Amino acid sequence: MHFALAPKQRIRRVGLLLAVFLTGVGLFWTGVGDTWVPWDFQLHDVFYKQALRWGFRAAPASRIVYVTITDETYKNSGKNFLDRADMARLNEALYPYSPQAVAYDIIFARPSTAQADEQFAASLAHLGNVYLPMGIAYSHTPRPFVWAPGAAYERLRTAYLQTPHELGAPRPLYATHALMQMDAFAAAVSNAGHISIASDSDGVYRHLPMLFKVDTQYLPTLAMAMFLDDVQVPFQAVTVAWGQQMVIPALPGSLLEREVVVPIDASGRAFIPYVDTWERDFEKMAVHTFLDYHQNPDLQGNLADFFEGKFVFVADISTGASDLGQTPLEDNVPLVVAHTAMLNGLLTRTFYSKWSFWHAIGVIFLFSLPLGVAAIGQKPWMLYAAGGLVLAGTVGLTWVQFLHFSLVPACTIGGSLFAIWVGFVMELQISISKQQAFIRGAFSKYVPEEVVRELLLHPERLQLGGEERQLSVLFSDIEGFTTIAESMSPSELVTLLNAYLSAMTAIVLAQGGIIDKFEGDAIMAEFGAPLARPDHADMAVQTGLAMQRHLHKLRQVWARQGWPVIRCRVGISTGAMLLGNMGSDQVFDYTVIGDTVNLASRLEEANKRYQTSIIISESTYNHLSPERFRTRFLDIVQVRGKTQVVKVFEVYGTREDDLSPESAAYYEAYETAFHAYLSRRFTDAQAHFDRALALRPNDPAALAMLHRISELEPDQLPDDWDGSIALTTK
Numbered sequence: 001m002h003f004a005l006a007p008k009q010r011i012r013r014v015g016l017l018l019a020v021f022l023t024g025v026g027l028f029w030t031g032v033g034d035t036w037v038p039w040d041f042q043l044h045d046v047f048y049k050q051a052l053r054w055g056f057r058a059a060p061a062s063r064i065v066y067v068t069i070t071d072e073t074y075k076n077s078g079k080n081f082l083d084r085a086d087m088a089r090l091n092e093a094l095y096p097y098s099p100q101a102v103a104y105d106i107i108f109a110r111p112s113t114a115q116a117d118e119q120f121a122a123s124l125a126h127l128g129n130v131y132l133p134m135g136i137a138y139s140h141t142p143r144p145f146v147w148a149p150g151a152a153y154e155r156l157r158t159a160y161l162q163t164p165h166e167l168g169a170p171r172p173l174y175a176t177h178a179l180m181q182m183d184a185f186a187a188a189v190s191n192a193g194h195i196s197i198a199s200d201s202d203g204v205y206r207h208l209p210m211l212f213k214v215d216t217q218y219l220p221t222l223a224m225a226m227f228l229d230d231v232q233v234p235f236q237a238v239t240v241a242w243g244q245q246m247v248i249p250a251l252p253g254s255l256l257e258r259e260v261v262v263p264i265d266a267s268g269r270a271f272i273p274y275v276d277t278w279e280r281d282f283e284k285m286a287v288h289t290f291l292d293y294h295q296n297p298d299l300q301g302n303l304a305d306f307f308e309g310k311f312v313f314v315a316d317i318s319t320g321a322s323d324l325g326q327t328p329l330e331d332n333v334p335l336v337v338a339h340t341a342m343l344n345g346l347l348t349r350t351f352y353s354k355w356s357f358w359h360a361i362g363v364i365f366l367f368s369l370p371l372g373v374a375a376i377g378q379k380p381w382m383l384y385a386a387g388g389l390v391l392a393g394t395v396g397l398t399w400v401q402f403l404h405f406s407l408v409p410a411c412t413i414g415g416s417l418f419a420i421w422v423g424f425v426m427e428l429q430i431s432i433s434k435q436q437a438f439i440r441g442a443f444s445k446y447v448p449e450e451v452v453r454e455l456l457l458h459p460e461r462l463q464l465g466g467e468e469r470q471l472s473v474l475f476s477d478i479e480g481f482t483t484i485a486e487s488m489s490p491s492e493l494v495t496l497l498n499a500y501l502s503a504m505t506a507i508v509l510a511q512g513g514i515i516d517k518f519e520g521d522a523i524m525a526e527f528g529a530p531l532a533r534p535d536h537a538d539m540a541v542q543t544g545l546a547m548q549r550h551l552h553k554l555r556q557v558w559a560r561q562g563w564p565v566i567r568c569r570v571g572i573s574t575g576a577m578l579l580g581n582m583g584s585d586q587v588f589d590y591t592v593i594g595d596t597v598n599l600a601s602r603l604e605e606a607n608k609r610y611q612t613s614i615i616i617s618e619s620t621y622n623h624l625s626p627e628r629f630r631t632r633f634l635d636i637v638q639v640r641g642k643t644q645v646v647k648v649f650e651v652y653g654t655r656e657d658d659l660s661p662e663s664a665a666y667y668e669a670y671e672t673a674f675h676a677y678l679s680r681r682f683t684d685a686q687a688h689f690d691r692a693l694a695l696r697p698n699d700p701a702a703l704a705m706l707h708r709i710s711e712l713e714p715d716q717l718p719d720d721w722d723g724s725i726a727l728t729t730k
Contacts, residue, residue, distance in 0.1 A: 010376050017427055018372045021420045022365055029412070035360040038202050039411035045204065045328040047402045048274070052329065056403050058273045061347040063100065064340050065306060066284040069316040076288040082316065084112050084120035090287055090314070091123035091130070093294045097307035101226050103131040105195060105315040105336040108185050117184060124188035132186065133195040133222045135179035136212050140267070143176050145214045152186035153178075160192050160225075161217035162235035168242040171266045172213040193225035197338050205325045207269040208338050210246055210262060223343035226311060231255045242266055248346075260346060263353035271352040271407065273345040278333040282340055287314075313340055354407045363408075364416045367393060371417070375424040383428060387421045453530075466580015471528040472540035472572060472620060473597050474513065475604040476504065476547060478521040479567040487564060496563055497521060503554060504547050504568075511543040516591050526592055529579050537574045537623035541651055544570040544614045545629075569613060571604030573597070574620040595642070602639035603648060606727055610634060610650070611700040618647035629654050632667050633674055634701065636724035645724040666695040670702060678723045682709050 029035050051057065067090070069082065077086055094102060111117055124130045134156070147153055156178070180186065194212060199205050211218045220228070220235055228235055232254045239247040243266040250256035264270050275281040285306065293299040315336040323335045345351050367390050374386035391414065398410040478484065478500070485493055501523065505515055508525045512533065516524040525543070528536030547570065555565055577594035596619075603615045612634070621631060630653040638645045652667070653659065673688030686709055692702045708725065 014372050014375045014424075017375075017423065018368060018420075021423050022368060025364060025416045025419065026361055029357065029361070029416075035357050035409045035412045036354065037409070037412055037415075038200065040407075040409040041200060041204070041206055041328075042202065043398070043410050044402060044407055047399060048328045051403060052276065058275050058341075058344065058350040058405075059348050060275045060282060061344045063310050063347060064282045064344055065310050065312055066282055066336070066340070067094075067290060067312055067314045068284055068286050069314070069318055069321070070286050070288075071318045073286055073288045074318060082106075082321075084108070084116040086287070087314075088116070088119035088123035089291060091120070091127045093291055094307060094312065095127050096300075097304050098309065099129070099307045099312045100230060100309050101129045101131060102127060102312045102314065103222060103226060103339070104133070105313060105334075105339065107133065107135055107179055107195075108181055109179055111182060117182065121184040121188045124185060128190060130189045131191055131193065131222060131226055132181045132189045133193055134181065136175045136194045136196040136219070137177040137179075138173045138175050138196065138209075138212055140171075140173060143174050145175050146177050148180075150180070151183035152180035155186050155192070156180070156214070156219070161214055161219055163217050164211075164236055164238040164240050164246075166240050166242065168244065170213075170240075170242045172211070172218070172242075173209050173267050173269075175212040175214045175219065191225050191229055193220050193222035195222050195339060197335060199325060203326055205327050205335060205338055206272060207265070208272050208342055209267070209269050210264055211240070211268050221339070221342065223339050223346060226343060227260075227346040230311075240264070240268065242268065246270075260349055261351070262346070263351055265354070270342065270345075271354065272327075272338050272341050273350050273352055273405075274327055274329055274337065274341045275344055277330050278337055281337060282344075311343060350405065352405050352407050355401075355409060360409050360413055363394075363397070363413055364420075367413070367417055368420050371421055371424055375428060380425075380428060383421070383424055387418075390417050390421070466578045466582070468576055469529060469532070469579045470536075470575065471526050471577055471579065471592060471596075472536040472574040472623070473516075473577065473592060473600045474508075474523075474525045474527070474540045474543060475571045475601045476523045476525075476544075476568050477604055479569055479608070481521045484564050484566070492563075496558070496566070499558075500551075500554070500566060503550060507546045507550060508543055511546065512539050513543055517589070526579070529592070530590075535625070537572075537620050538625050538628065540572045540574070541614070541616060541620065541624060541629055542654075544572060544651065545654065548613050567613075569604050569607035571600045571602065571607065571615050572620050573600035573603060573617040574623050575599075575617075598641065599639060599646065602642075602727065606637060606639070606648065609700070609704065609727065612650045612652075614651040616649050616651055618649070621647070621649045627655055630657065630659065630667075632671050635674075635705075636678075636722060638724055638726040640727060645722055662695050666692050666699075669695065673702075673705065677705065677709065680714065680717070680721075682712065682714060685709060 074080060077083065079086075091102070108120075124132070134152075147157075181189075181192075186192070194209075196212070197205055197208050200207065208221060208223075210224055211220050218235075218240075225235075228238075228248070231248070233248055233251055233256060237249055237251055239249070241247070242264075244264070246262040246264055246268075248256065248260040248262070250259050262270050283306065290303070293303055313336055315334055317334045317336075324332045325335045327333055327337065370386045370390060371383070374382040377383075394410055394414045394417065398408040401408045484496075488496065500521070501518060504523055508515055508523070511527075513525040513527045514529060516526055518524075525540075527533065527539040527543070533539065547568065551566065551568060555567075558564075558566065573596045575594075575596035577592045577596045579592050580590070582591050582593065583589050596617075599617055603617060606615050607613060615634065616631070624631075629651055631649045631651050634648050634650045636645050636647050669688050669692040673685045673692060676682075676685035676688060686706060689702045689706050689709075693699055693706075696702070
């Protein structure tokens, strides 16, 4: 029974859906304006760390070193502040080792002592190749820069600001204010750049603005200024293609053999190519260690190897002094690493480029094709498998591209593909639902819902026949229904019966059973079918108890409506039975047949003899979870139509139910009496049954047993006497 669309029709439908999905994805990301979301970068953080563990990283330039001001430096100097006289000593000590450039990751914005400031300014001029940065406050929208008088601002205006070539639609970051070096220091250094950096929205420092717009000109970052001076290329020769790249040309007379390309976003920010963790990126030497070594002639050769021709970054990393932040590789590191990493990228031409909008859309289109092919087959497993393959392909592509310094917006691509996949899944479910409408329409009116579901999964089972299964079957019937029916009008009787059957049906279904059939006021239900359940006996017994408890509540409601008292009897049996479709080719019923089924019906009838509510067979009793239910060994009976006897048990609650002392004593006395009866100790049995009657006067079960004992002739009992009784009446 298969109702799939014809192949060509299915292909056209899936092709149309794919076109709609792709158009929707394209329009969505076009409206957003960017295919990069924070999750993309966070995924790359994971890849970044993993690549580092496996030895994949940007090549470190040997020309970058740190000179650090540490807690030990302050302790060694005997001061709790940064003495500029000590910094002057540092500059003078560096001079003989000929560093290529010295950059301070410190802004000396306010004066200290006049003598210390003079010494520091003189040392800056003497060292000659020092870079002192500035901090920039900026805006994403055009705003004028706030100028102030002084040599520092004049130096910014006349020496540091340049106008590079621009391509594309500029969306620069606009400088509004600056935190400048003191005038004396700004006048003494060779060049400057900004060291301003802002974290991404999740607090991680991944991007560095390569330039800020100051009125009509631009200020480069510190690393860019140092590199341009090193290769002797003026900033105005740089080409800025907004949203694509910055190109540093290999001009005649420069030291560049080929151009350097720095990928940037629309605002001129570059993804920072961190080399390694703070402890392992570049060589470091503390200020106090360097000054101590400098005093030792035997170590000066080593210092020359350490500093000569190097870019020296001086940073205060002492507790409470340094700017700390989170990078993709680690937390709470000095942010000078962003500037050394950017200079390293310039020196080694190692940068991460981001995929463009159209690259991402192209991959979404390419990877959506397997989803469409899988959807054509109309098999859910094919679509799920294709979804898994596409997910694995997206992750794999992102990893490989990352190792080649290319950043893929994996979450954007994956999210878009997931939306397309969900669309195909929904379409497939709708298609399957339509295909299965015949089955539901044909069978749901008279076959239990569970059976319908099984048939929907396995329509090949729509044939006569069945299979032998171990199940539990429950029969229930209203006590004295004929008398009740005679006391009510037909309309009232139908209302009452519908209310009763609806409530009992809900309980059966809630407990995992299926309604086999209704016969007037009787209910037949199975447990453990069509889906096998090992605890089907527990389910059936729990259902019987739930029916009795709920009926107790309904009696109170119906009494207020003037309706008669309704009680039901339940019989449950467990064992092998034939389960399947029974009937003719034209009309059949999903049901069970077998001796076990007949026994359950007879046990329901037996409740009348013992005035009990729930009787179960020995097989059901043996299948119950130990210590879950309260039961008593009620009798050994031979039911109508059977030659073999069966032990029967009453279920009167669960172990969690409260039981009065009188009831507990009654059940204990009855079971003791019955075991004595089976052991042919009839005098003891009679005494215990009398005790049970004293606790529960007029108890039918105890009275019946006493009557049975009174009619026995112990001396004439055969050797195979089993104590059973034949139930010959309903």
